[in-house]
Amino acid sequence: MRIFRGFQHPQLAKACALTIGNFDGVHRGHQAMLALLNNEARQRGVPSCVMTFEPHPRDFFAQQHQQPDLAPARIATLRDKLRELSACGVYQCVVLPFNQTFASQQAETFIDKVLVNGLGVKYVLVGDDFRFGTKRAGDYAMLDAAGAAQGFDVARMNSYEVHGLRVSSSAVREALRLGQMQEVAQLLGRPYAISGHVVHGRKLGRELNCRTLNLRFSHWKPAASGIFVVHVHGLTPAPLQGVANLGIRPSLDPNDINGGRVLLETHCLDWPDALGLDGGYGKLIRVELLHKLHDELTYNGLEALQQGIAQDCIDARQWFENI
Secondary structure, three states: OEEEEOOOOOOOOOOOEEEEOOOOOOOHHHHHHHHHHHHHHHHHOOOEEEEEEEOOHHHHHHHHOOOHHHOOOEOOOHHHHHHHHHHOOOOEEEEEEOOHHHHOOOHHHHHHHHHHHHOOOOEEEEEOOOOEOHHHOEOHHHHHHHHHHHOOEEEEEOOOEEOOEEOOHHHHHHHHHOOOHHHHHHHHOOOEEEEEEOEOOOOHHHHOOOOOEEEEEOOOOEOOOEEEEEEEEOOOOOOEEEEEEEEEOOOOOOOOOOOOOEEEEEEEOOOOHHHOOOOOOOOEEEEEEEEEEEOOOOOOOHHHHHHHHHHHHHHHHHHHHHO
């Protein structure tokens, strides 16, 4: 999949079939929409294109109003969202920066400047609750009327349901909040996963005889947190079994390497000798969160922490034995 920041690139394929949205998590409802988009693109002989935004619009407005609680918990990082969009067979993705200029753009201007002149759309597919433009003034009826006047087709896809329940990013977030990883996998159509490059941490795991693979995220409010049984992909041909801690570790020490940022610390239950002790650093790995053991706990000292980690490893091994 070709990825573009903004829509003013000479390599960007024009005359495309387009869908627009945040696509947080790329769940089964998104996947059904993207399958329809790809089919419509093939019928018209044009490339399929996804337009998405970074940051999430609600992140932007939360910052504008200085109300961080308005920002949604995020299912996926931008890296993981783009990975899943690519897996759905999308030809290209346009990532638009959601800033004050874009937020204040009139709905009619968005149609003319971005859709028609910028992308040369031939087909636009949106969800049943799609709104656009400043103050969310644009809706499906406006877009459909513009398409009829300017020569592009517009379609709307209704909600996607599984066992009578609407599949949505909100439903995925709620299942992640509750630690219901099997339900999350059903909504996504795959195990929930987080990817990133392994970075150096505080090396505390060496003191505890429990080395970890650390993924650190600067700008991400994860929908999940706690201790999980995991599979680690990207280090060996077969996934490695492990246990991981996902959370934010606030610190009073400004020199703390974690700096209060989101951290995913993964301990592999059986570390392959062929990798060497430092064989994970710099590698791009994908960690699948398969089962939640418990929420993050506060331990009274390193000895208690070491005992807690040991018990988590025992519980993780037991879980793998029982599946």
